[in-house]
Amino acid sequence: MTKKALQDDDMHGLRRTGGRTWSARLSIPRDRWADAGKAFGTTSGIKQEVIRSLGTQDAKEAIKRRDKALAAMREDLDAKLVKAGFLPIHGHWQPDWMNEDQLLTEALEARREIGSVSDSDDFYDNQTGASDSPRDRVIESMDSLLEDRAQELERAGKDGDQYRVRFKEIALGNQTPFSLMLDRWMKDRERYASHSVISLDRATLNHFSRYLAHSQGREEPEDLIGFLRTQIVEEVPEMVLGGFSEWLMDDRGLSAKTAGNRITPLKVMWDFAIQKHILKGPNPWVGATAGLKRKAGKQKPDVRPFTEDELLKLLQSDPSKCKRWAWGPAISDMMRLALFTGARQNELATLTVGRILNRNGAEGGLWGIQVTDEEAKTKNAIRRIPLHPLVQPIIARRLREAGEENIDAPLFPDCVPGGPGMKRG
Structure with missing residues (x-):
């Protein structure tokens, strides 16, 4: 790339005003000129661009300030458009990789790739003493990609650093989304469990998803399993896990026996995840149903056999009546x-x-x-x-x-x- 081309690229989104002060220039797509004109109340009825002063005459300083200024200008433009009853400047579009499901998919794929290569050094620099391994190079490549995406998010006025940290924590195995554990466990479960047992497993997962949303002060998710898949296992406090049985009985009105049956699949799933080295032990659900069995025994209604007269009445009744x-x-x-x-x-x-x-x-x-x-x-x-x-x-x-x-x-x-x-x- 030539020096002039590089300079032109650096100057993109900038404009020097008559007083030699640099300004950020946000171009509005042609098909949105009329919407922007109505949102800003222009006399001409259209608006082609937004200009904001950067408060500096130094070109290098203007380049540094440009991205944050443009992000703020986009946010302000979107707010005015929405208030006027229009869609944001780019509608509701966002890159596929910003989607939560896509983040999890790509981060888990990176996790598998990192785990599949050697961490033994195979490169040495005798002069500097530096060395790295295939795993180091995969992580370095991932870091470069995340840095580019973080910058793109920052330019769009979003928290790029949060995206980068979350992706990397999952990829390096420091955070485990429920989707990783759920997919592996359910696939294994389908090999031997009956349809009725799998249905009860799903009932447990739905209850657990409602409970996690409740513990976070959220409304009940429309897609319970989808919400659960995006949660991070390590971010759920043990105190929250310990309160699940009380919530089942007090909030959902389940008996102690049924509450215990709802907890058992979670214990089985955690055991599987620990066995497959998806999670580290110990299993937090071990012993979680012990007290419930005692409560269930106390709640058990009195049972007596039918009397002879009752049995005769049952057997002599006419079903056609x-x-x-x-x-x-x-x-x-x-x-x-x-x-x-x-x-x-x-x-x-x-x-x-x-x-x-x-x-x-x-x-x-x-x-x-x-x-x-x-x-x-x-x-x-x-x-x-x-x-x-x-x-x-x-x-x-x-x-x-x-x-x-x-x-x-x-x-x-x-x-x-x-x-x-x-x-x-």
């Missing part, structure tokens, strides 16, 4: 099947035509039901259960209604799928 709700026939049939098979509610509610064994009359006519891996709570629950002749008519009736030719047809279609795992019950 239950006008208020449509679950009567299903409950009536399932109570009897449960008594004679010992099967769990979901094992019965999810019965299909194909899971009825020996329905063609082989093996002496004794029918049975099959509990497969999909319905079983544990591997030991995978089994075949014979059906007593007293409850075979229930199955026969439901087989006719379902259509025996369709082996996937449900025997209890009135038990519509619902809940976290969209299962019949």
Whole structure:
């Protein structure tokens, strides 16, 4: 670049007035001249530029003062435009890298890159004694990029130093955004946890996100998981973590048992992050549910068995006379099947035509039901259960209604799928 070109570049945004004093000159885009003219109330109805004196006749000093003056002028121009009912001078546009999600993405990518290269010195200067490593050079390159971005932010009137520090703290592993822990844990969780368990995990994360926003004096975020992803793990005080259980019970009205169930996924997630060296120990959630178990024991309502008269009343009731709700026939049939098979509610509610064994009359006519891996709570629950002749008519009736030719047809279609795992019950 020639000396003249360099000087022209240095003088960009500057103007010398008649008194030899330098001024900062902010050009307004042509398509916004009319908006600016209305915002400033000019007689011509348009405004092409904003001029502000820098209070110096020295060119070098003017260059030093220019960026801050232009930033202040842009801020003032935007304020006047917004007050007049117009968009800011550049609308709501900002560089992609200023976006919080993009900052986290790029900082975590830099973190992975820094961690993947050697920190052993491979360069030596015998004259100066200086040395560096591949990791040093990656960090130096990152610092150069951040310095450029910080200066761009400062020219736009924003806190460039805050951006630079936050990016670098994450990249060097001194700060850990929840997104790093969440993404790794949830990906691992999906390999073995059921849909219902993952749904409960998400309920915990939503509660925890609300709680963090509450502890910071914020309103509830519209995107709870999105808000949680941007939080920094190390910036959450242990005292705040310790107050989560009380908040769940006092503010959200959960029982001690449910509050404990909400805390358990957080303990599991922290254990995973520590194991994978994402976080340093110890786990702050260890022992967090101990007191809740005692409280849950005290809150447990008195439970007694049905009396004989109550059982007879249940079994003798006519489900067709239950006008208020449509679950009567299903409950009536399932109570009897449960008594004679010992099967769990979901094992019965999810019965299909194909899971009825020996329905063609082989093996002496004794029918049975099959509990497969999909319905079983544990591997030991995978089994075949014979059906007593007293409850075979229930199955026969439901087989006719379902259509025996369709082996996937449900025997209890009135038990519509619902809940976290969209299962019949």
